[in-house]
Amino acid sequence: MKKSSTFSSQAASAAPFTPRGGSATPSAQQNAEPSLFNPATIREFTPQSYDIGNTNSGNGVAQDTSLYADPFTSMGAMGQALPPVGQFNPYANEQNALAGPSGAFYPQHGTYAAGPLQPPNYHLYQPYDSYRTDLQPWQRSTYDFFINDKLREEMQKKMFATQQTMPNSGLPQLDRWHSLFPLDTSNRKNSSSFGFPSWVYKAQSTRNGRHYALRRLEGYRLTNENAILAVMKEWKKIKNANIVTVHEAFTTRDFGDSSLIFAYDYHPLSKTLQEHHFQTAPGTRFRGPTNVQEPVLWGYMCQITNALKAIHSAKLAARCIELSKILVSDKNRIRLAACSILDVVQFETNNTSIAELQQQDLVKFGKVILALATNTPTAHFTHINAAVESLGTKYTAKFKDAMLWLINSNPSETKTIEKFIICISDQMTSHFDLALQADDEKSFILGKELENGRVARSLMKLATITERGDLGNMLNWSETGDRYQLKLFRDYVFHQVEADGKPRLSIGHMVSCMNKLDAGIEEMVMLTSRDGETVFVPTYRELRQMFDRAFNELVKHSKHGAPGQN
Numbered sequence: 009m010k011k012s013s014t015f016s017s018q019a020a021s022a023a024p025f026t027p028r029g030g031s032a033t034p035s036a037q038q039n040a041e042p043s044l045f046n047p048a049t050i051r052e053f054t055p056q057s058y059d060i061g062n063t064n065s066g067n068g069v070a071q072d073t074s075l076y077a078d079p080f081t082s083m084g085a086m087g088q089a090l091p092p093v094g095q096f097n098p099y100a101n102e103q104n105a106l107a108g109p110s111g112a113f114y115p116q117h118g119t120y121a122a123g124p125l126q127p128p129n130y131h132l133y134q135p136y137d138s139y140r141t142d143l144q145p146w147q148r149s150t151y152d153f154f155i156n157d158k159l160r161e162e163m164q165k166k167m168f169a170t171q172q173t174m175p176n177s178g179l180p181q182l183d184r185w186h187s188l189f190p191l192d193t194s195n196r197k198n199s200s201s202f203g204f205p206s207w208v209y210k211a212q213s214t215r216n217g218r219h220y221a222l223r224r225l226e227g228y229r230l231t232n233e234n235a236i237l238a239v240m241k242e243w244k245k246i247k248n249a250n251i252v253t254v255h256e257a258f259t260t261r262d263f264g265d266s267s268l269i270f271a272y273d274y275h276p277l278s279k280t281l282q283e284h285h286f287q288t289a290p291g292t293r294f295r296g297p298t299n300v301q302e303p304v305l306w307g308y309m310c311q312i313t314n315a316l317k318a319i320h321s322a323k324l325a326a327r328c329i330e331l332s333k334i335l336v337s338d339k340n341r342i343r344l345a346a347c348s349i350l351d352v353v354q355f356e357t358n359n360t361s362i363a364e365l366q367q368q369d370l371v372k373f374g375k376v377i378l379a380l381a382t383n384t385p386t387a388h389f390t391h392i393n394a395a396v397e398s399l400g401t402k403y404t405a406k407f408k409d410a411m412l413w414l415i416n417s418n419p420s421e422t423k424t425i426e427k428f429i430i431c432i433s434d435q436m437t438s439h440f441d442l443a444l445q446a447d448d449e450k451s452f453i454l455g456k457e458l459e460n461g462r463v464a465r466s467l468m469k470l471a472t473i474t475e476r477g478d479l480g481n482m483l484n485w486s487e488t489g490d491r492y493q494l495k496l497f498r499d500y501v502f503h504q505v506e507a508d509g510k511p512r513l514s515i516g517h518m519v520s521c522m523n524k525l526d527a528g529i530e531e532m533v534m535l536t537s538r539d540g541e542t543v544f545v546p547t548y549r550e551l552r553q554m555f556d557r558a559f560n561e562l563v564k565h566s567k568h569g570a571p572g573q574n
């Protein structure tokens with residue numbers, strides 16, 4: 009029996025909607041039973057073909073290929089010595105010199121162009137290797153303790169982009185915003201999106217120190233004060249992972265004209281879909297693959313659907329759904345970037361009902377996806393059906409029918425985003441699963457960083473105590489009493505030597521000692537003075553108490569100064 013479609017097709021052919029089977033081949037399409045938009049249709053799905061930032065290797069563990077020739081890796085987690093591997097030392101100052109353990113922690117790192125400024129010396133902890141020495145299951149490598157390199161580098165680039173400033177940019181300081189930094193990649197501006205040329209700047213708020221993206225509409229004159237208040241009141245309620253959150257709007261004359269400014273969340277290093285898919289990267293002659301892969305487009309569709317669901321449910325319309333107003337960051341993570349602007353700008357002139365604007369949203373949504381599929385940057389199509397047909401067998405029938413449903417109108421049916429969600433529910437659940445997998449992976453990474461954070465805090469405290477010298481009226485404070493034992497503990501953890509006098513640089517030993525100190529366990533530890541004359545055998549619990557006492561003393565002095573001095 010032929011299953012009926014949930015939605016009638018709006019394909020331009022006069023014939024009623026012919027359900028397609030989802031096969032990419034035309035012959036299969038003709039014979040296929042289930043409808044494109046019949047939610048009961050179960051489709052095959054290949055999760056790995058989506059890419060929404062999921063770098064999971066499949067076993068939940070981030071893949072990390074590192075070379076372990078540095079001295080820190082010469083011990084297994086259980087303390088077993090590994091055979092020395094001496095080809096490359098990522099900690100060395102000079103990589104040519106096969107530097108030994110005394111090499112600096114911060115290797116030279118490659119540069120990347122993130123703007124007009126020089127990249128900072130941000131101490132990438134970066135191995136440059138391609139193979140992994142065989143380790144026993146109980147052995148750990150240095151990089152097992154840290155966030156994987158790719159993610160770390162991505163995050164550091166984002167932090168750098170966030171911190172970038174341009175001292176002589178000529179941009180004004182606004183009332184509550186400073187350090188404006190232009191984000192536009194071209195100085196050619198068109199007014200097609202909003203009716204006014206628009207510029208985007210990164211700026212820091214003087215109120216909370218956070219970074220925002222300010223979009224400025226040049227030459228806009230506000231005629232109705234209510235416009236901003238009424239529109240912002242509604243839009244500020246929208247919190248959605250696929251919408252750039254808008255925080256406020258205001259007018260200013262600081263640019264020498266009358267400008268309207270919208271403050272959005274800042275998403276460092278994001279590009280617009282237009283830039284991402286239609287612009288040639290600097291220095292390359294050819295643009296990348298022309299047609300965007302279908303799994304990527306389904307990923308975009310699920311995300312835009314999610315955004316529109318939130319917007320339409322709040323009785324609003326996105327209105328500005330264009331390739332140049334959708335941000336893409338990380339791996340195919342997208343966000344609608346210019347919501348609320350047209351509501352303010354056309355506050356008095358817009359006569360279209362919200363219901364109609366929502367219908368238009370669906371059409372624009374379809375056109376944006378079709379533009380990516382057909383490699384048409386303008387997203388202007390004279391013949392939608394012809395454009396969809398031109399996709400041939402590169403895209404599945406289900407995908408093409410989704411385009412047609414979104415773009416074509418049917419007088420007998422009011423389209424809603426909810427109906428669309430039902431139609432693409434299989435894609436939505438697959439996408440949801442990938443998002444959860446990505447989330448699991450991030451939790452795994454966070455778990456490692458939790459341990460590192462714990463070690464870092466203890467280390468910083470220990471460093472504030474040892475070698476301090478005098479404290480207030482107490483001469484040689486750090487060399488006496490509890491502090492002396494802490495200093496010997498520091499030696500025990502970091503300054504151990506092998507029997508032949510060579511430094512012992514086992515990161516396993518360091519991490520395990522610092523964690524034992526943090527936990528204050530009952531295990532004893534033998535601390536010997538440098539001259540070998542004095543031996544202490546405290547437990548980690550006792551050491552922890554000494555450590556807390558010493559640090560609390562420092563805290564007390566930091567607040568009140570040395571006793572007798574205030």
Ligand SMILES: Nc1ncnc2c1ncn2[C@@H]1O[C@H](COP(=O)(O)OP(=O)(O)OP(=O)(O)O)[C@@H](O)[C@H]1O
Pocket residue numbers: 191192193194196197198201206207208221252272273274275276277278279280282283332333335345
């Ligand atoms: N919220 C944001 N966070 C970070 N970057 C943003 C944000 N909004 C926009 N951008 C960046 O600012 C740049 C300019 O954005 P804009 O929307 O003006 O694109 P455009 O291609 O210049 O479009 P138009 O020609 O219509 O002005 C883009 O590179 C975009 O990635």
